[in-house]
Amino acid sequence: MPVGETAERTRGPAAVARVLSVNIGRPRPNPWMRLPTTGIDKRPVAGPVAVAAPGPKGTGAVGLAGDRVYDVANHGGDDQAVYAYAREDLDGWQRELGRPLADGSFGENLTTAGIDVNAALIGERWRIGSAVLEVSCPRIPCATFAGWLDERGWTRRFVRAALPGPYLRVVEPGELAAGDRIAVVARPGHGVTVELCFRAFTAEPELLPLLAEVEALPAEDRAQVRRRLGLP
Template structure:
């Protein structure tokens, strides 16, 4: 299990939502990236140095400090959609390999590299910016029905990460809800 890329947003206009700017355009960066808890939602801060969110009512803060998505899932979507999806294409900060991100248990902890520890907090809930960014007709419905949302994580232990770092599951609740189960429950019961 490893980190394929660390992806930082490039600010761009957001014609898909009532927020003028978006940071969904995430691109892989070289070298180490500092990771630290951003504080409460509402500031635009996230867990990776150099990144931020602009829809501060719905994104960012400690419980959405980092968003991870599996390269294997991106590959499946490439086949299904007939699109090339680069690392970061879903707006994820971390593109992983060999990690069952959607099967992770809420509260599960991952060590990334030698020092950073992250904790799975919630599934990603798709929004209008994500729909517009991908530009696929019926995208939100397809994404929702697939129940492969990826996971938000909080920072437990700060430090630095970089592409190629090993990812290790260091703690996993025995009876917890998976990211996929939490997504299903939220999307079918409204939260």
Template sequence: MLSVNVGERRSIAAKSGTSGIDKRPAEGPVQVRAPGPKGVGGSGLVGDHISDTANHGGDDQAVYAYAREDLDAWERDLGRPLANGTFGENLTTAGVDVNGAVIGERWVVGDVVLQVSCPRIPCVTFAVWVGEQKWLPRFTRARVPGAYLRVLTPGTLTAGAEVRVADVPAHGVTVATAFAAFTTEPELLPLLQGVPELPREDSEAVARRLAKH
């Protein structure tokens, strides 16, 4: 893990008016907690701000991870440097297949245990922050969304700690597959019916969409 990133409350030209998407590497250890349900709980990282708690944060989106390898690819595509934390990620990883992670698999990082819960679905605040034309469809087409994680065991995260993957569920549905199902390939939605580790609201959305067809 290259860095642990937290964001202060800053003004942004989006609906919420403020955001913590401007995340920057912490200089020392960061305490990690289970924040509570969405709408009440915020980030899983102490000191990390979330403005729109109705749509972000909470137990199922407690920590957001993005791979440095994917940031490097975006640097080449956009023609500008992207520092760790630029995409609003709490963890900038290296050598971890974030998008190939199976929903429900566990990551052991020092004394912290995290569980992959769902892909990041890009929002307007993200588009405003990145400042690129047609950013949402561009990001969606790339299919490298990064992963949200739950906090199963609180503790302390420190840059440089190894991410050890453990307890991979047998269903095999990855972050990338779930992202495609929710966005550009709805024909994949039936695969998500057998994934108990998805957030409840995502499972309910899958059931509603399948019921319409």
């Protein structure tokens, strides 16, 4: 499974963290949920794309100009402004699934290379182009994602692999484009990674206490942690 590919993502002095493609969604019917439309069909676009904080969840707005979400109750808004997934992890899934996965196949806005996005810390900041983005939380698989991939037991397999990719919020608006370097400009002092956070929310709830003091998590995620731990 793709977990075994982790060490390859940052190995070697020539590795440069960068954006391989910037992907924007094309509206299409959503037969997998009680929603008429989904924006999960992301395709690479040419040229710089403006990125800005979209505001609260509920409007369908996201960070990249020209993109949007349609499941407004569960996606979009400031804490899910941009979604990143590593090309190395897509390649691992290609081998496991035996089928090609183009950039954007997982509904990601940024397909990255040379950086282990799942080892990023919650609250870590990346400068890409003229924008600064902050890692906010892992992607949790939904019915639309499972239907879109059309693989038997997909949600279970995705959870087991623990390679969710991070959502990011926009700290400084700007422009970004394919080929831009990803520079990590700040890292918090805790050790809570995207992967650990995902495992805590899914298959390993015993890890939830580690999330209790992570202020960079979205407010709704912090509330969920407190509720599941029985904290006030």
